Amino acid sequence: MNGMHDLGGMDGFGPIxxxxxxxxxxxxxxxxxxxxxxxxxxxxxxxxDMSRYARERMPPSDYLLSSYYEHWLHGLEHLMAERGLVSAAEISVREDELRSPPHHEAS
Amino acid sequence: MSKHQHNAPLPDPVLRVKALESLLIEKGLVDPAALDLLIDTYENQVGPRNGARVVARAWTDPSYRSRLLRDATAAIAEMGFEGRQGEDMVVVENTERVHNLVVCTLCSCYPWPVLGLPPVWYKAAPYRARAVREPRKVLAEFGVDLVDGVEVRVWDSTAELRYLVLPRRPDGTERLSEQELAELVTRDSMIGAGVVPGSKSTDT
Structure with a gap:
């Protein structure tokens, strides 16, 4: 399928x-x-193939603005969400927890 | 699906990966020891030294070379290199008249068992875009100045088929052992993005 990932022959990406x-x-x-x-x-x-397709469905602007392993992350999250293994909501709750870990009283 | 909205800044991958890893371990979907083993394998064990051994053997053993060109997957497996992202291999040989260059325009397909993980430039947009459009210019930028009349063949890898370039053996290396030859072989020469120092097909 054609898409943003199909970069062969495109101009304008600058030097290697x-x-x-x-x-x-x-x-x-x-x-x-x-x-x-x-x-x-x-x-x-x-x-x-399913992994690649999941990466290729990243919105085109995000695809170009993000790095290689961010494409991988996007794909993995997508595949897991589709199968009910881990949802986007769970990830975002866990991110919040990691950002401000629950306080424990010193004993 | 990601809750990320268009035009919003992309989420921080550091925190996202931490969140994901802790959830997957908690749910018993991944084993932390297996993660460490995967990282060690591809960071430290598998890499272009494997491919260099294949090349050096092909240079010194004509029957191996012909097996390699006929059925690369089997010939590479003879050396003990097989597995993920090397299930179906093709070896293309550089000659006086042909220089081969490998790219994956769609993503990052690369022969892991013989070269390890691809370098950043191989996975990035500029190389993927340009290698098929202006390969001679790209090669010149990489320091590969092809003499007139050399044909350039660009191979676009897929998830099903991955390529290894058999670079030209430098002149004056007849006395070197297979192991010494392997030490000359660079990663880029096996992508076609370089040549083995001292070998022809460049006019340097």
Whole structure:
């Protein structure tokens, strides 16, 4: 299917930025996003084509403005929500909890 | 579906991943030890040194080279490299007259068992867009100056089929061992985005 991901031949993306000293992962969250995606994929509830299609359905402006593993995250969240494994609401509640962890009285 | 609205800033991936990981572990959907193993495998164990060993063997063992060009998946598996994102492999050989370049215009398909995870530039829009439109210009930017008359073949990878370039062996390396040869082989030469230092097909 045609879409924003279908970049072959397009103009205007600027120079190719190559960093010879680049690490495999740029940031810790990328490591985790990668591993979560592979581990969930290994459960067999979806295949590689379904994963890609889930990434490709990202809104075009978001697709272009976000990084590679953000595409992966979007795809993973989408596939899990579709199957009732984890909902967007659950993720957002957990984010709020992580942002302000519940206070515990010091004993 | 994401609750993210158009034109709103994208959510912070750091917090999102933390939230997701804690939920998935809590629900028993992923095993934390398995996550660490996956990260270690692809960060430290699997990488272009695997592909370099395949290339060096093909340079030194003509029957291996012909098996590799005929059935790359099986020949690569002989070396013990197989699995995720390498299930169906094709090896394309650079010659005096042909230079091969691999891209994945749609995403980031790449032969993980022999090259590891792709570099950022391979997954980013500029390379995906330009490699198929102006490969000679892209190659020149990468320092690969092809002599006149060399044909450029660009291979667009898919989830089903992944490519490894068999680069040209540099002259003057007849006395080197397979292991020494493997040390010469660069990652980019196996994508076609470079050549092995000292080899022809460039006019440098």
């Amino acid at each position: 930025d190559r960093n010879p000293e680049e690490a495999v992962f740029q940031q810790e969250w990328e490591r985790r996003a990668f591993a979560l995606t592979l581990a969930m994929g290994a459960r067999g509830e979806w295949n590689l």
